[in-house]
Amino acid sequence: MLRILCCVKRVPAPGARINVTADGLAVDAAHLGFTTSPHEECGVEEAVQIAERCGGEVTVLTLGPPEAAEQLRYAASVGAHRGVLVPADGGARDPQRTAAILAEAIRRLESADGAGPFDLIVFGNESADSGGFQVGVRTAYGLGRPIVNGVKGIEIDGPAVRVRREIDGGFEVYEMEMPAAVGVKEGINLPRYPTMKGRLASKRLEIEILDLDAPLGGQTMVRLRRPAETVSETAILGHGPEAAPAVADVLESLGVL
Numbered sequence: 276m277l278r279i280l281c282c283v284k285r286v287p288a289p290g291a292r293i294n295v296t297a298d299g300l301a302v303d304a305a306h307l308g309f310t311t312s313p314h315e316e317c318g319v320e321e322a323v324q325i326a327e328r329c330g331g332e333v334t335v336l337t338l339g340p341p342e343a344a345e346q347l348r349y350a351a352s353v354g355a356h357r358g359v360l361v362p363a364d365g366g367a368r369d370p371q372r373t374a375a376i377l378a379e380a381i382r383r384l385e386s387a388d389g390a391g392p393f394d395l396i397v398f399g400n401e402s403a404d405s406g407g408f409q410v411g412v413r414t415a416y417g418l419g420r421p422i423v424n425g426v427k428g429i430e431i432d433g434p435a436v437r438v439r440r441e442i443d444g445g446f447e448v449y450e451m452e453m454p455a456a457v458g459v460k461e462g463i464n465l466p467r468y469p470t471m472k473g474r475l476a477s478k479r480l481e482i483e484i485l486d487l488d489a490p491l492g493g494q495t496m497v498r499l500r501r502p503a504e505t506v507s508e509t510a511i512l513g514h515g516p517e518a519a520p521a522v523a524d525v526l527e528s529l530g531v532l
C-alpha cells in the first residue's frame with residue numbers, strides 16, 4: 276500500500292482585496308475568505324487518484340493557524356484519509372523555518388506508527404500567496420529525498436515514480452526511486468468537487484496535532500507593500516439604438532473603424 280503525504284497551505288481566496296496590517300508585516304485576515312492554493316488542490320487530487328489506482332492512504336499536513344483545519348477537512352472531503360495540523364504561533368514565518376518544521380513533522384509521522392517513510396510527498400509548485408518556491412525543495416532536502424518541481428504528470432512504476440516536468444515547448448521526464456517528493460503544477464488534473472458523502476465524512480475527520488518549532492532561518496521580512504491600485508472608469512454611452520453613434524465615435528477614436 277502506498278503512503279502519500281500532501282503538504283497544503285491555507286491562503287487568502289483569490290480575488291479578495293488584500294489589506295496589510297498596520298505594522299506592514301502581515302496580511303490583515305479580518306475580512307478574508309481562505310482556501311487551499313490551487314497547485315496544492317491539484318496535489319491532493321493527484322494523491323487521491325494514485326491511491327485509488329494503486330491502493331494507498333493519503334495524509335494531508337499543514338502548518339498554520341488553527342483555522343487551517345478547514346483546509347484539512349476540505350482535503351478529506353475529496354478523498355484524503357488523515358489530516359495533521361502543526362499550529363503556528365504567529366511568529367516570524369520564513370520558508371527555512373517552515374521547511375524545518377515540516378521536515379520534523381514528517382519524521383515524527385514516519386516514526387510514530389513504525390510504517391517508515393511516506394513513498395511520495397506531494398507539494399505545490401509554489402503557494403498562491405507568498406509563492407517563495409522554497410518550502411518543497413528545502414523540506415525534501417532536509418529529509419534527504421529527491422524532488423522534481425513543476426510536475427505535470429506522475430506515474431508510479433513499481434518502486435519508482437516517473438514524472439513529467441513542464442518546460443518551455445515540451446516536457447522533461449525524470450525517474451526517482453521512492454521515497455521521493457514532487458512539486459506539482461495546476462493543470463496536472465481537474466480537482467473533483469466534494470460529494471455530500473465526502474463533506475459529511477470530513478466533519479468526522481479527527482485532526483492530529485503536532486506541536487513543533489524550529490530555529491529562525493536567515494531572512495527577515497522588512498515589509499509588505501500593496502501595489503498602487505489601477506482605477507478603471509466606465510462611461511455609459513447611451514441606451515438602446517440611440518447609443519450607436521456614440522459607440523461608433525469611440526471605435527473610430529480607437530482606430531478600430
Ligand SMILES: Cc1cc2nc3c(=O)[nH]c(=O)nc-3n(C[C@H](O)[C@H](O)[C@H](O)COP(=O)(O)OP(=O)(O)OC[C@H]3O[C@@H](n4cnc5c(N)ncnc54)[C@H](O)[C@@H]3O)c2cc1C
Pocket residue numbers: 282283284285286312314315336337338339340363364365366367368369370372373376377397398399400401402404405406407408409410411
Ligand atoms: C513560526 C511560523 C508561523 C507561521 N504562521 C503562519 C500563519 O499564521 N498563517 C499561515 O498561513 N502561515 C503561517 N506560517 C507559514 C508561512 O507563512 C509560509 O507557509 C512559509 O513561509 C512558506 O512560504 P511560501 O508561501 O513562499 O511557500 P512556497 O515555498 O511557495 O511553497 C511551496 C509548497 O510548500 C508547501 N507549503 C508551503 N507552506 C506550507 C505550510 N505552511 N504548510 C504546509 N505546506 C506548506 C505547499 O505544498 C506549497 O505549495 C508560519 C510559519 C512559521 C515558521
